Amino acid sequence: MKIDSFFPDNVKAALKNDPPGEWMPALPKKCIRLSSGYPAPKLVPSGEIKAAAARLLDEEQDLPLHYLGTPRMEKLKQQIQNRLAERNIKVQEDELLITAGACQAIDLIARVLLDENVAVAVEAPTYMEALEIFRNYTNQIISIPIDDQGLRTNELAQVLAERKSAGLTLPRLLYTIPTFQNPTGTTLSGERRNHLLELAAEYDFLILEDDAYGELSFGESPTTLKTLDTVGRVLHVGSLSKVVAPGMRVGWIVGESEFITAFSWFKKDLDHPFAQATMAAYLEKVDLDERLTELKTVYRSKSERLAQYIKKYFPESVSWYVPQGGYFVWVKVPGVDTAEMLEKALAAGVSYVPGRFFFANQQEGIEYLRLSFSYESEERMEAGVQILGELIASYLKKTT
Ligand SMILES: Cc1ncc(COP(=O)(O)O)c(C=O)c1O
Secondary structure (H helix, E strand, O other), X not given: OOHHHHOOHHHHHHHOOOOOOOOOOOOOOOOEEOOOOOOOHHHOOHHHHHHHHXXXXXXXXXXXXXXXXXXXXXXXXXXXXXXXXXXXXXXXXXXXXXXXXXXXXXXXXXXXXXXXXXXXXXXXXXXXXXHHHHHOOOOOEEEEEEEOOEEOHHHHHHHHHHHHHOOXXXXXXXXXXXXXXXXXXXXXXXXXXXXXXXHHHHHOOEEEEEOOOOOOEOXXXXXXXXXXXXXXXXXXXXXXXXXXXXXXXXXXXXXXXXXXXXXXXXXXXXXXXXXXXXXXXXXXXXOHHHHHHHHHHHHHHHHHHHHHHHHXXXXXXXXEOOOOEOOEXXXXXXXXXXXXXHHHHHHOOEEOEEXXXXXXXXXXXXOEEEEEOXXXXXXXXXXXXXXXXXXXXXXXXXXX
16 A cells, blocks of 8 residues: 555645654753743642632533533633733634634644645744644745844845745745744834734735734733734734643634634634633633733743853853743854754753754754743753853864
């Protein structure tokens, strides 16, 4: 039996890409996980979630365990609508779809809007899992560089104009993480937010705004693209993974109702009623603003610590971006192939994500790495950065 003869052409094309999850190698036991974009274990509210699940089952018995779930899922929608309203995103019920995390949201958007004839524009670098999702649907990925003000919209304008005059495919979708970006931690400036929306109107594309870290600001959160969008070009994706718990798989899409209908067509019941109902029960009892204040204080302090350790232990040639929110610090290590160095780092008990995984053209990321300050304790972070500093120094000594 020739197994691949059963795969349609689009699946065959997708399977030619690098396998998903290559950026997450098996980690040795007790490894210091500077690679993991997970919440700090102490900040995951397992006790409250346990109480919420117990209360849910006491009050509703078997109902949350059926296919259709419970009225509490409608309540979750309302709770999310209320949070969005606080960020100045006003949403009608038919403009919001709850998903199994932001990843399902990105996948649904890609599934509905992309195929091999459609191009998607992404930031370079960008969230590696989104790249993997887009590659499942199209090979036409257009990378636009970012700097410390986020996506370089002038560069985008130039690429669009050049492609138009050369008769090349124009992107129908642009994926951006405008606030506390993964992996760089950068935030798109207000001026560029407006410019991006103008370009979307001029060249008729949609914007997928991934706001996974939008509420994790060390100061004020900037105005979202969705708030600035007056015509419905922005599909806004959010998640409770980074502020509550990723294993609950609760995310959402905000968009024009016709888009939402199309996404729900394909989502069917592939999400999780029990997790959603439990999340609703949890949110009924928690003061999320208070919780966010605590998260921001902890992550701000951890990000400052990580920057101090980098300064203390990494060679002087290394540079990094100081984020104003989110989970990550993006580091440039001139002269080091960070993918090559990873094996030694893992053997020494520390993980990070090599920069190449965040670029459609992997060569661009060779000298970068992403460190996460969210997951590990300050003591372990310091130990990990010290080990990495020594590895970088010895790598540089060998190659010079
Ligand atoms: C930018 C970005 N978007 C989406 C996600 C995934 O979120 P979720 O757990 O809600 O699928 C992540 C998680 O790391 C992320 O960094």
